[in-house]
Amino acid sequence: MTGEQINNQSFASGCPSGVEPVRLSTEFDPQASVPADSGAPARPELRSRASTLIYRPVTYIERLNLRQLFSSQRTLEVELGSGDGSFLAQYARLNPDLNFLAVERLLGRLRKLDRKGLRAGLTNLRLIRIEASYFAEYLLPRESVRALHIYFPDPWPKRRHHKNRLINTPFTEVTRQVLEPNGKVYLRTDNADYFAQMTDVFQSNSAFRIIDTPPLLSGIKTDFERDFEAKGVPTLRAAYQRAEG
Numbered sequence: 001m002t003g004e005q006i007n008n009q010s011f012a013s014g015c016p017s018g019v020e021p022v023r024l025s026t027e028f029d030p031q032a033s034v035p036a037d038s039g040a041p042a043r044p045e046l047r048s049r050a051s052t053l054i055y056r057p058v059t060y061i062e063r064l065n066l067r068q069l070f071s072s073q074r075t076l077e078v079e080l081g082s083g084d085g086s087f088l089a090q091y092a093r094l095n096p097d098l099n100f101l102a103v104e105r106l107l108g109r110l111r112k113l114d115r116k117g118l119r120a121g122l123t124n125l126r127l128i129r130i131e132a133s134y135f136a137e138y139l140l141p142r143e144s145v146r147a148l149h150i151y152f153p154d155p156w157p158k159r160r161h162h163k164n165r166l167i168n169t170p171f172t173e174v175t176r177q178v179l180e181p182n183g184k185v186y187l188r189t190d191n192a193d194y195f196a197q198m199t200d201v202f203q204s205n206s207a208f209r210i211i212d213t214p215p216l217l218s219g220i221k222t223d224f225e226r227d228f229e230a231k232g233v234p235t236l237r238a239a240y241q242r243a244e245g
């Protein structure tokens with residue numbers, strides 16, 4: 001299968017079958033001016049004049065060259081299933097010394113985050129439209145990620161659909177491979193059954209130890225989280241750190 005065919009494939013239920021082409025621009029202009037009220041970062045090196053933050057890989061069968069994604073090489077954090085980026089748009093702005101990659105299968109949601117990122121002039125944020133487990137297993141370079149964020153992944157509540165859940169035993173091994181030594185994975189969900197599965201599979205992998213989620217990170221809510229909280233549904237959180245070796 002060619003990269004273009006994979007790009008146009010639906011990977012899971014709910015994903016539209018057609019993919020509109022996205023324009024990729026890697027032209028970041030550090031001197032680009034940004035309106036004062038745009039919410040843009042104060043640091044000029046974070047301003048972007050890119051036409052889109054969406055990155056389309058040259059190939060879908062080799063690992064990414066991260067140097068092609070970002071204008072400056074910084075420590076990388078990745079969100080899988082970013083939705084419209086209510087978390088990453090805030091978090092990338094608050095952490096200008098890190099690079100962030102949003103992974104989402106739905107183009108409409110990715111485009112919303114694209115607009116947010118462009119409005120804020122962020123050059124430390126790139127987006128990619130792809131199925132998350134394929135991306136983590138085959139495209140993310142090994143030991144390239146300092147933190148993986150997975151917030152409110154689809155819970156697939158029916159038992160016969162549990163096999164579609166992103167976080168399962170094989171996924172913990174992929175996570176170990178893509179995280180740097182001492183790298184972290186942060187998890188949130190509203191679904192108690194999925195939470196039990198997530199914590200069970202990570203605790204069963206001896207490469208991980210449980211850690212606390214920093215309060216500053218917990219304080220950055222996603223849209224789904226705010227909706228659930230408004231309905232009185234609490235967020236369940238867990239975090240794990242990869243062992244050094």
Ligand SMILES: C[S@@+](CC[C@H](N)C(=O)[O-])C[C@H]1O[C@@H](n2cnc3c(N)ncnc32)[C@H](O)[C@@H]1O
Nearest residue numbers: 081082083104105106131132151152222223224
């Ligand atoms: C419930 S939403 C949560 C979005 C965001 N994390 C938040 O908390 O606001 C789950 C998101 O994950 C995306 N998603 C689900 N399964 C995916 C997969 N296998 N690969 C990529 N994205 C996926 C969905 O399209 C959706 O945008």
